[in-house]
Amino acid sequence: MAKINEVKSMVKAGKTKLVPGLVQEALDEGSAAKDILQGMVDSMSVVGDKFSTGEIFVPEMLMAAKAMAKGVDVLKPLMAGDSSNSLGTCIIGTVAGDLHDIGKNLVSMMIESAGFTMVDLGVDVPAKRWIEAIKENQNVTLVACSGLLTTTMPALKEAVQTIKGSSLTGFKVIVGGAPVTQEYAVEIGADGFAPDAGSAAVKAVELVKSL
The missing domain is CATH 1.10.1240.10 (Methionine synthase domain)
Structure with a gap:
């Protein structure tokens, strides 16, 4: 120890x-x-x-x-060689209408450092693109949606509800961004919320271990 x-x-x-x-x-x-x-x-x-x-x-x-x-x-x-220790793949991106990526990139680095394989969809990601990415990648255990503008909160909601409403399973959805709160995350049906990059990595591990 x-x-x-x-x-x-x-x-x-x-x-x-x-x-x-x-x-x-x-x-x-x-x-x-x-x-x-x-x-x-x-x-x-x-x-x-x-x-x-x-x-x-x-x-x-x-x-x-x-x-x-x-x-x-x-x-x-x-x-x-030990799937129980492998945290899987995390799909991350900034939702439609939002071009901010500094916060997303920081979160991506932190989640990757916790042991995930990262697939970064970039910015301005339409709802259907998240679904495509989950289907295209193996062992997706986490989907991380970022929204930095108050005006893109509806897009964040649409992304989460499209992902959660699909027939795809085996992963958790985490959200974050300046205007996002724990209450809003619950309201739109996300599995988790993180106020900053440091806690995002911790929450990511916590969520996936509960799968």
Whole structure:
């Protein structure tokens, strides 16, 4: 466990060069890949909370995400053979009528660092495109819809309800963006909501583990 705690500390500190070696050391000591991954996810939760409260800013959060991604790279070969540890594919995009992608890109990086394979549909994604993407990709466990404008809230609602109303199953839908609230997420039928990129990664893992 001592090595996992070191991994967690170095992820929080964004030490991209140190994390892979520490992850390997933790494995050599007998720690399970899934436990190391969970430790890193927990670290990102702390990083996300600090970002939410303004204690750290985007550069620090990106460094932590990159550090975690380096650690996940070490774990991937071990988790590939164990489907219970594989988090699957996440389809992400910004809804129709919205051209903002900075927040989406940050969320994408964070969710990827948690161990997902990302498929980014970009911006201005029409409702039917989400359905096509789910059909085109294997093992889709999460669909992440982003909306940054108040005026595109109806498009977010349409996207979520189109996805949830389809005959497709086996995944959860998470939403986020500046004007989105937990209440609105519930109202439109989303499975989850995250107020920022840090908590999006944590929520993504939580949702998929409940499948």
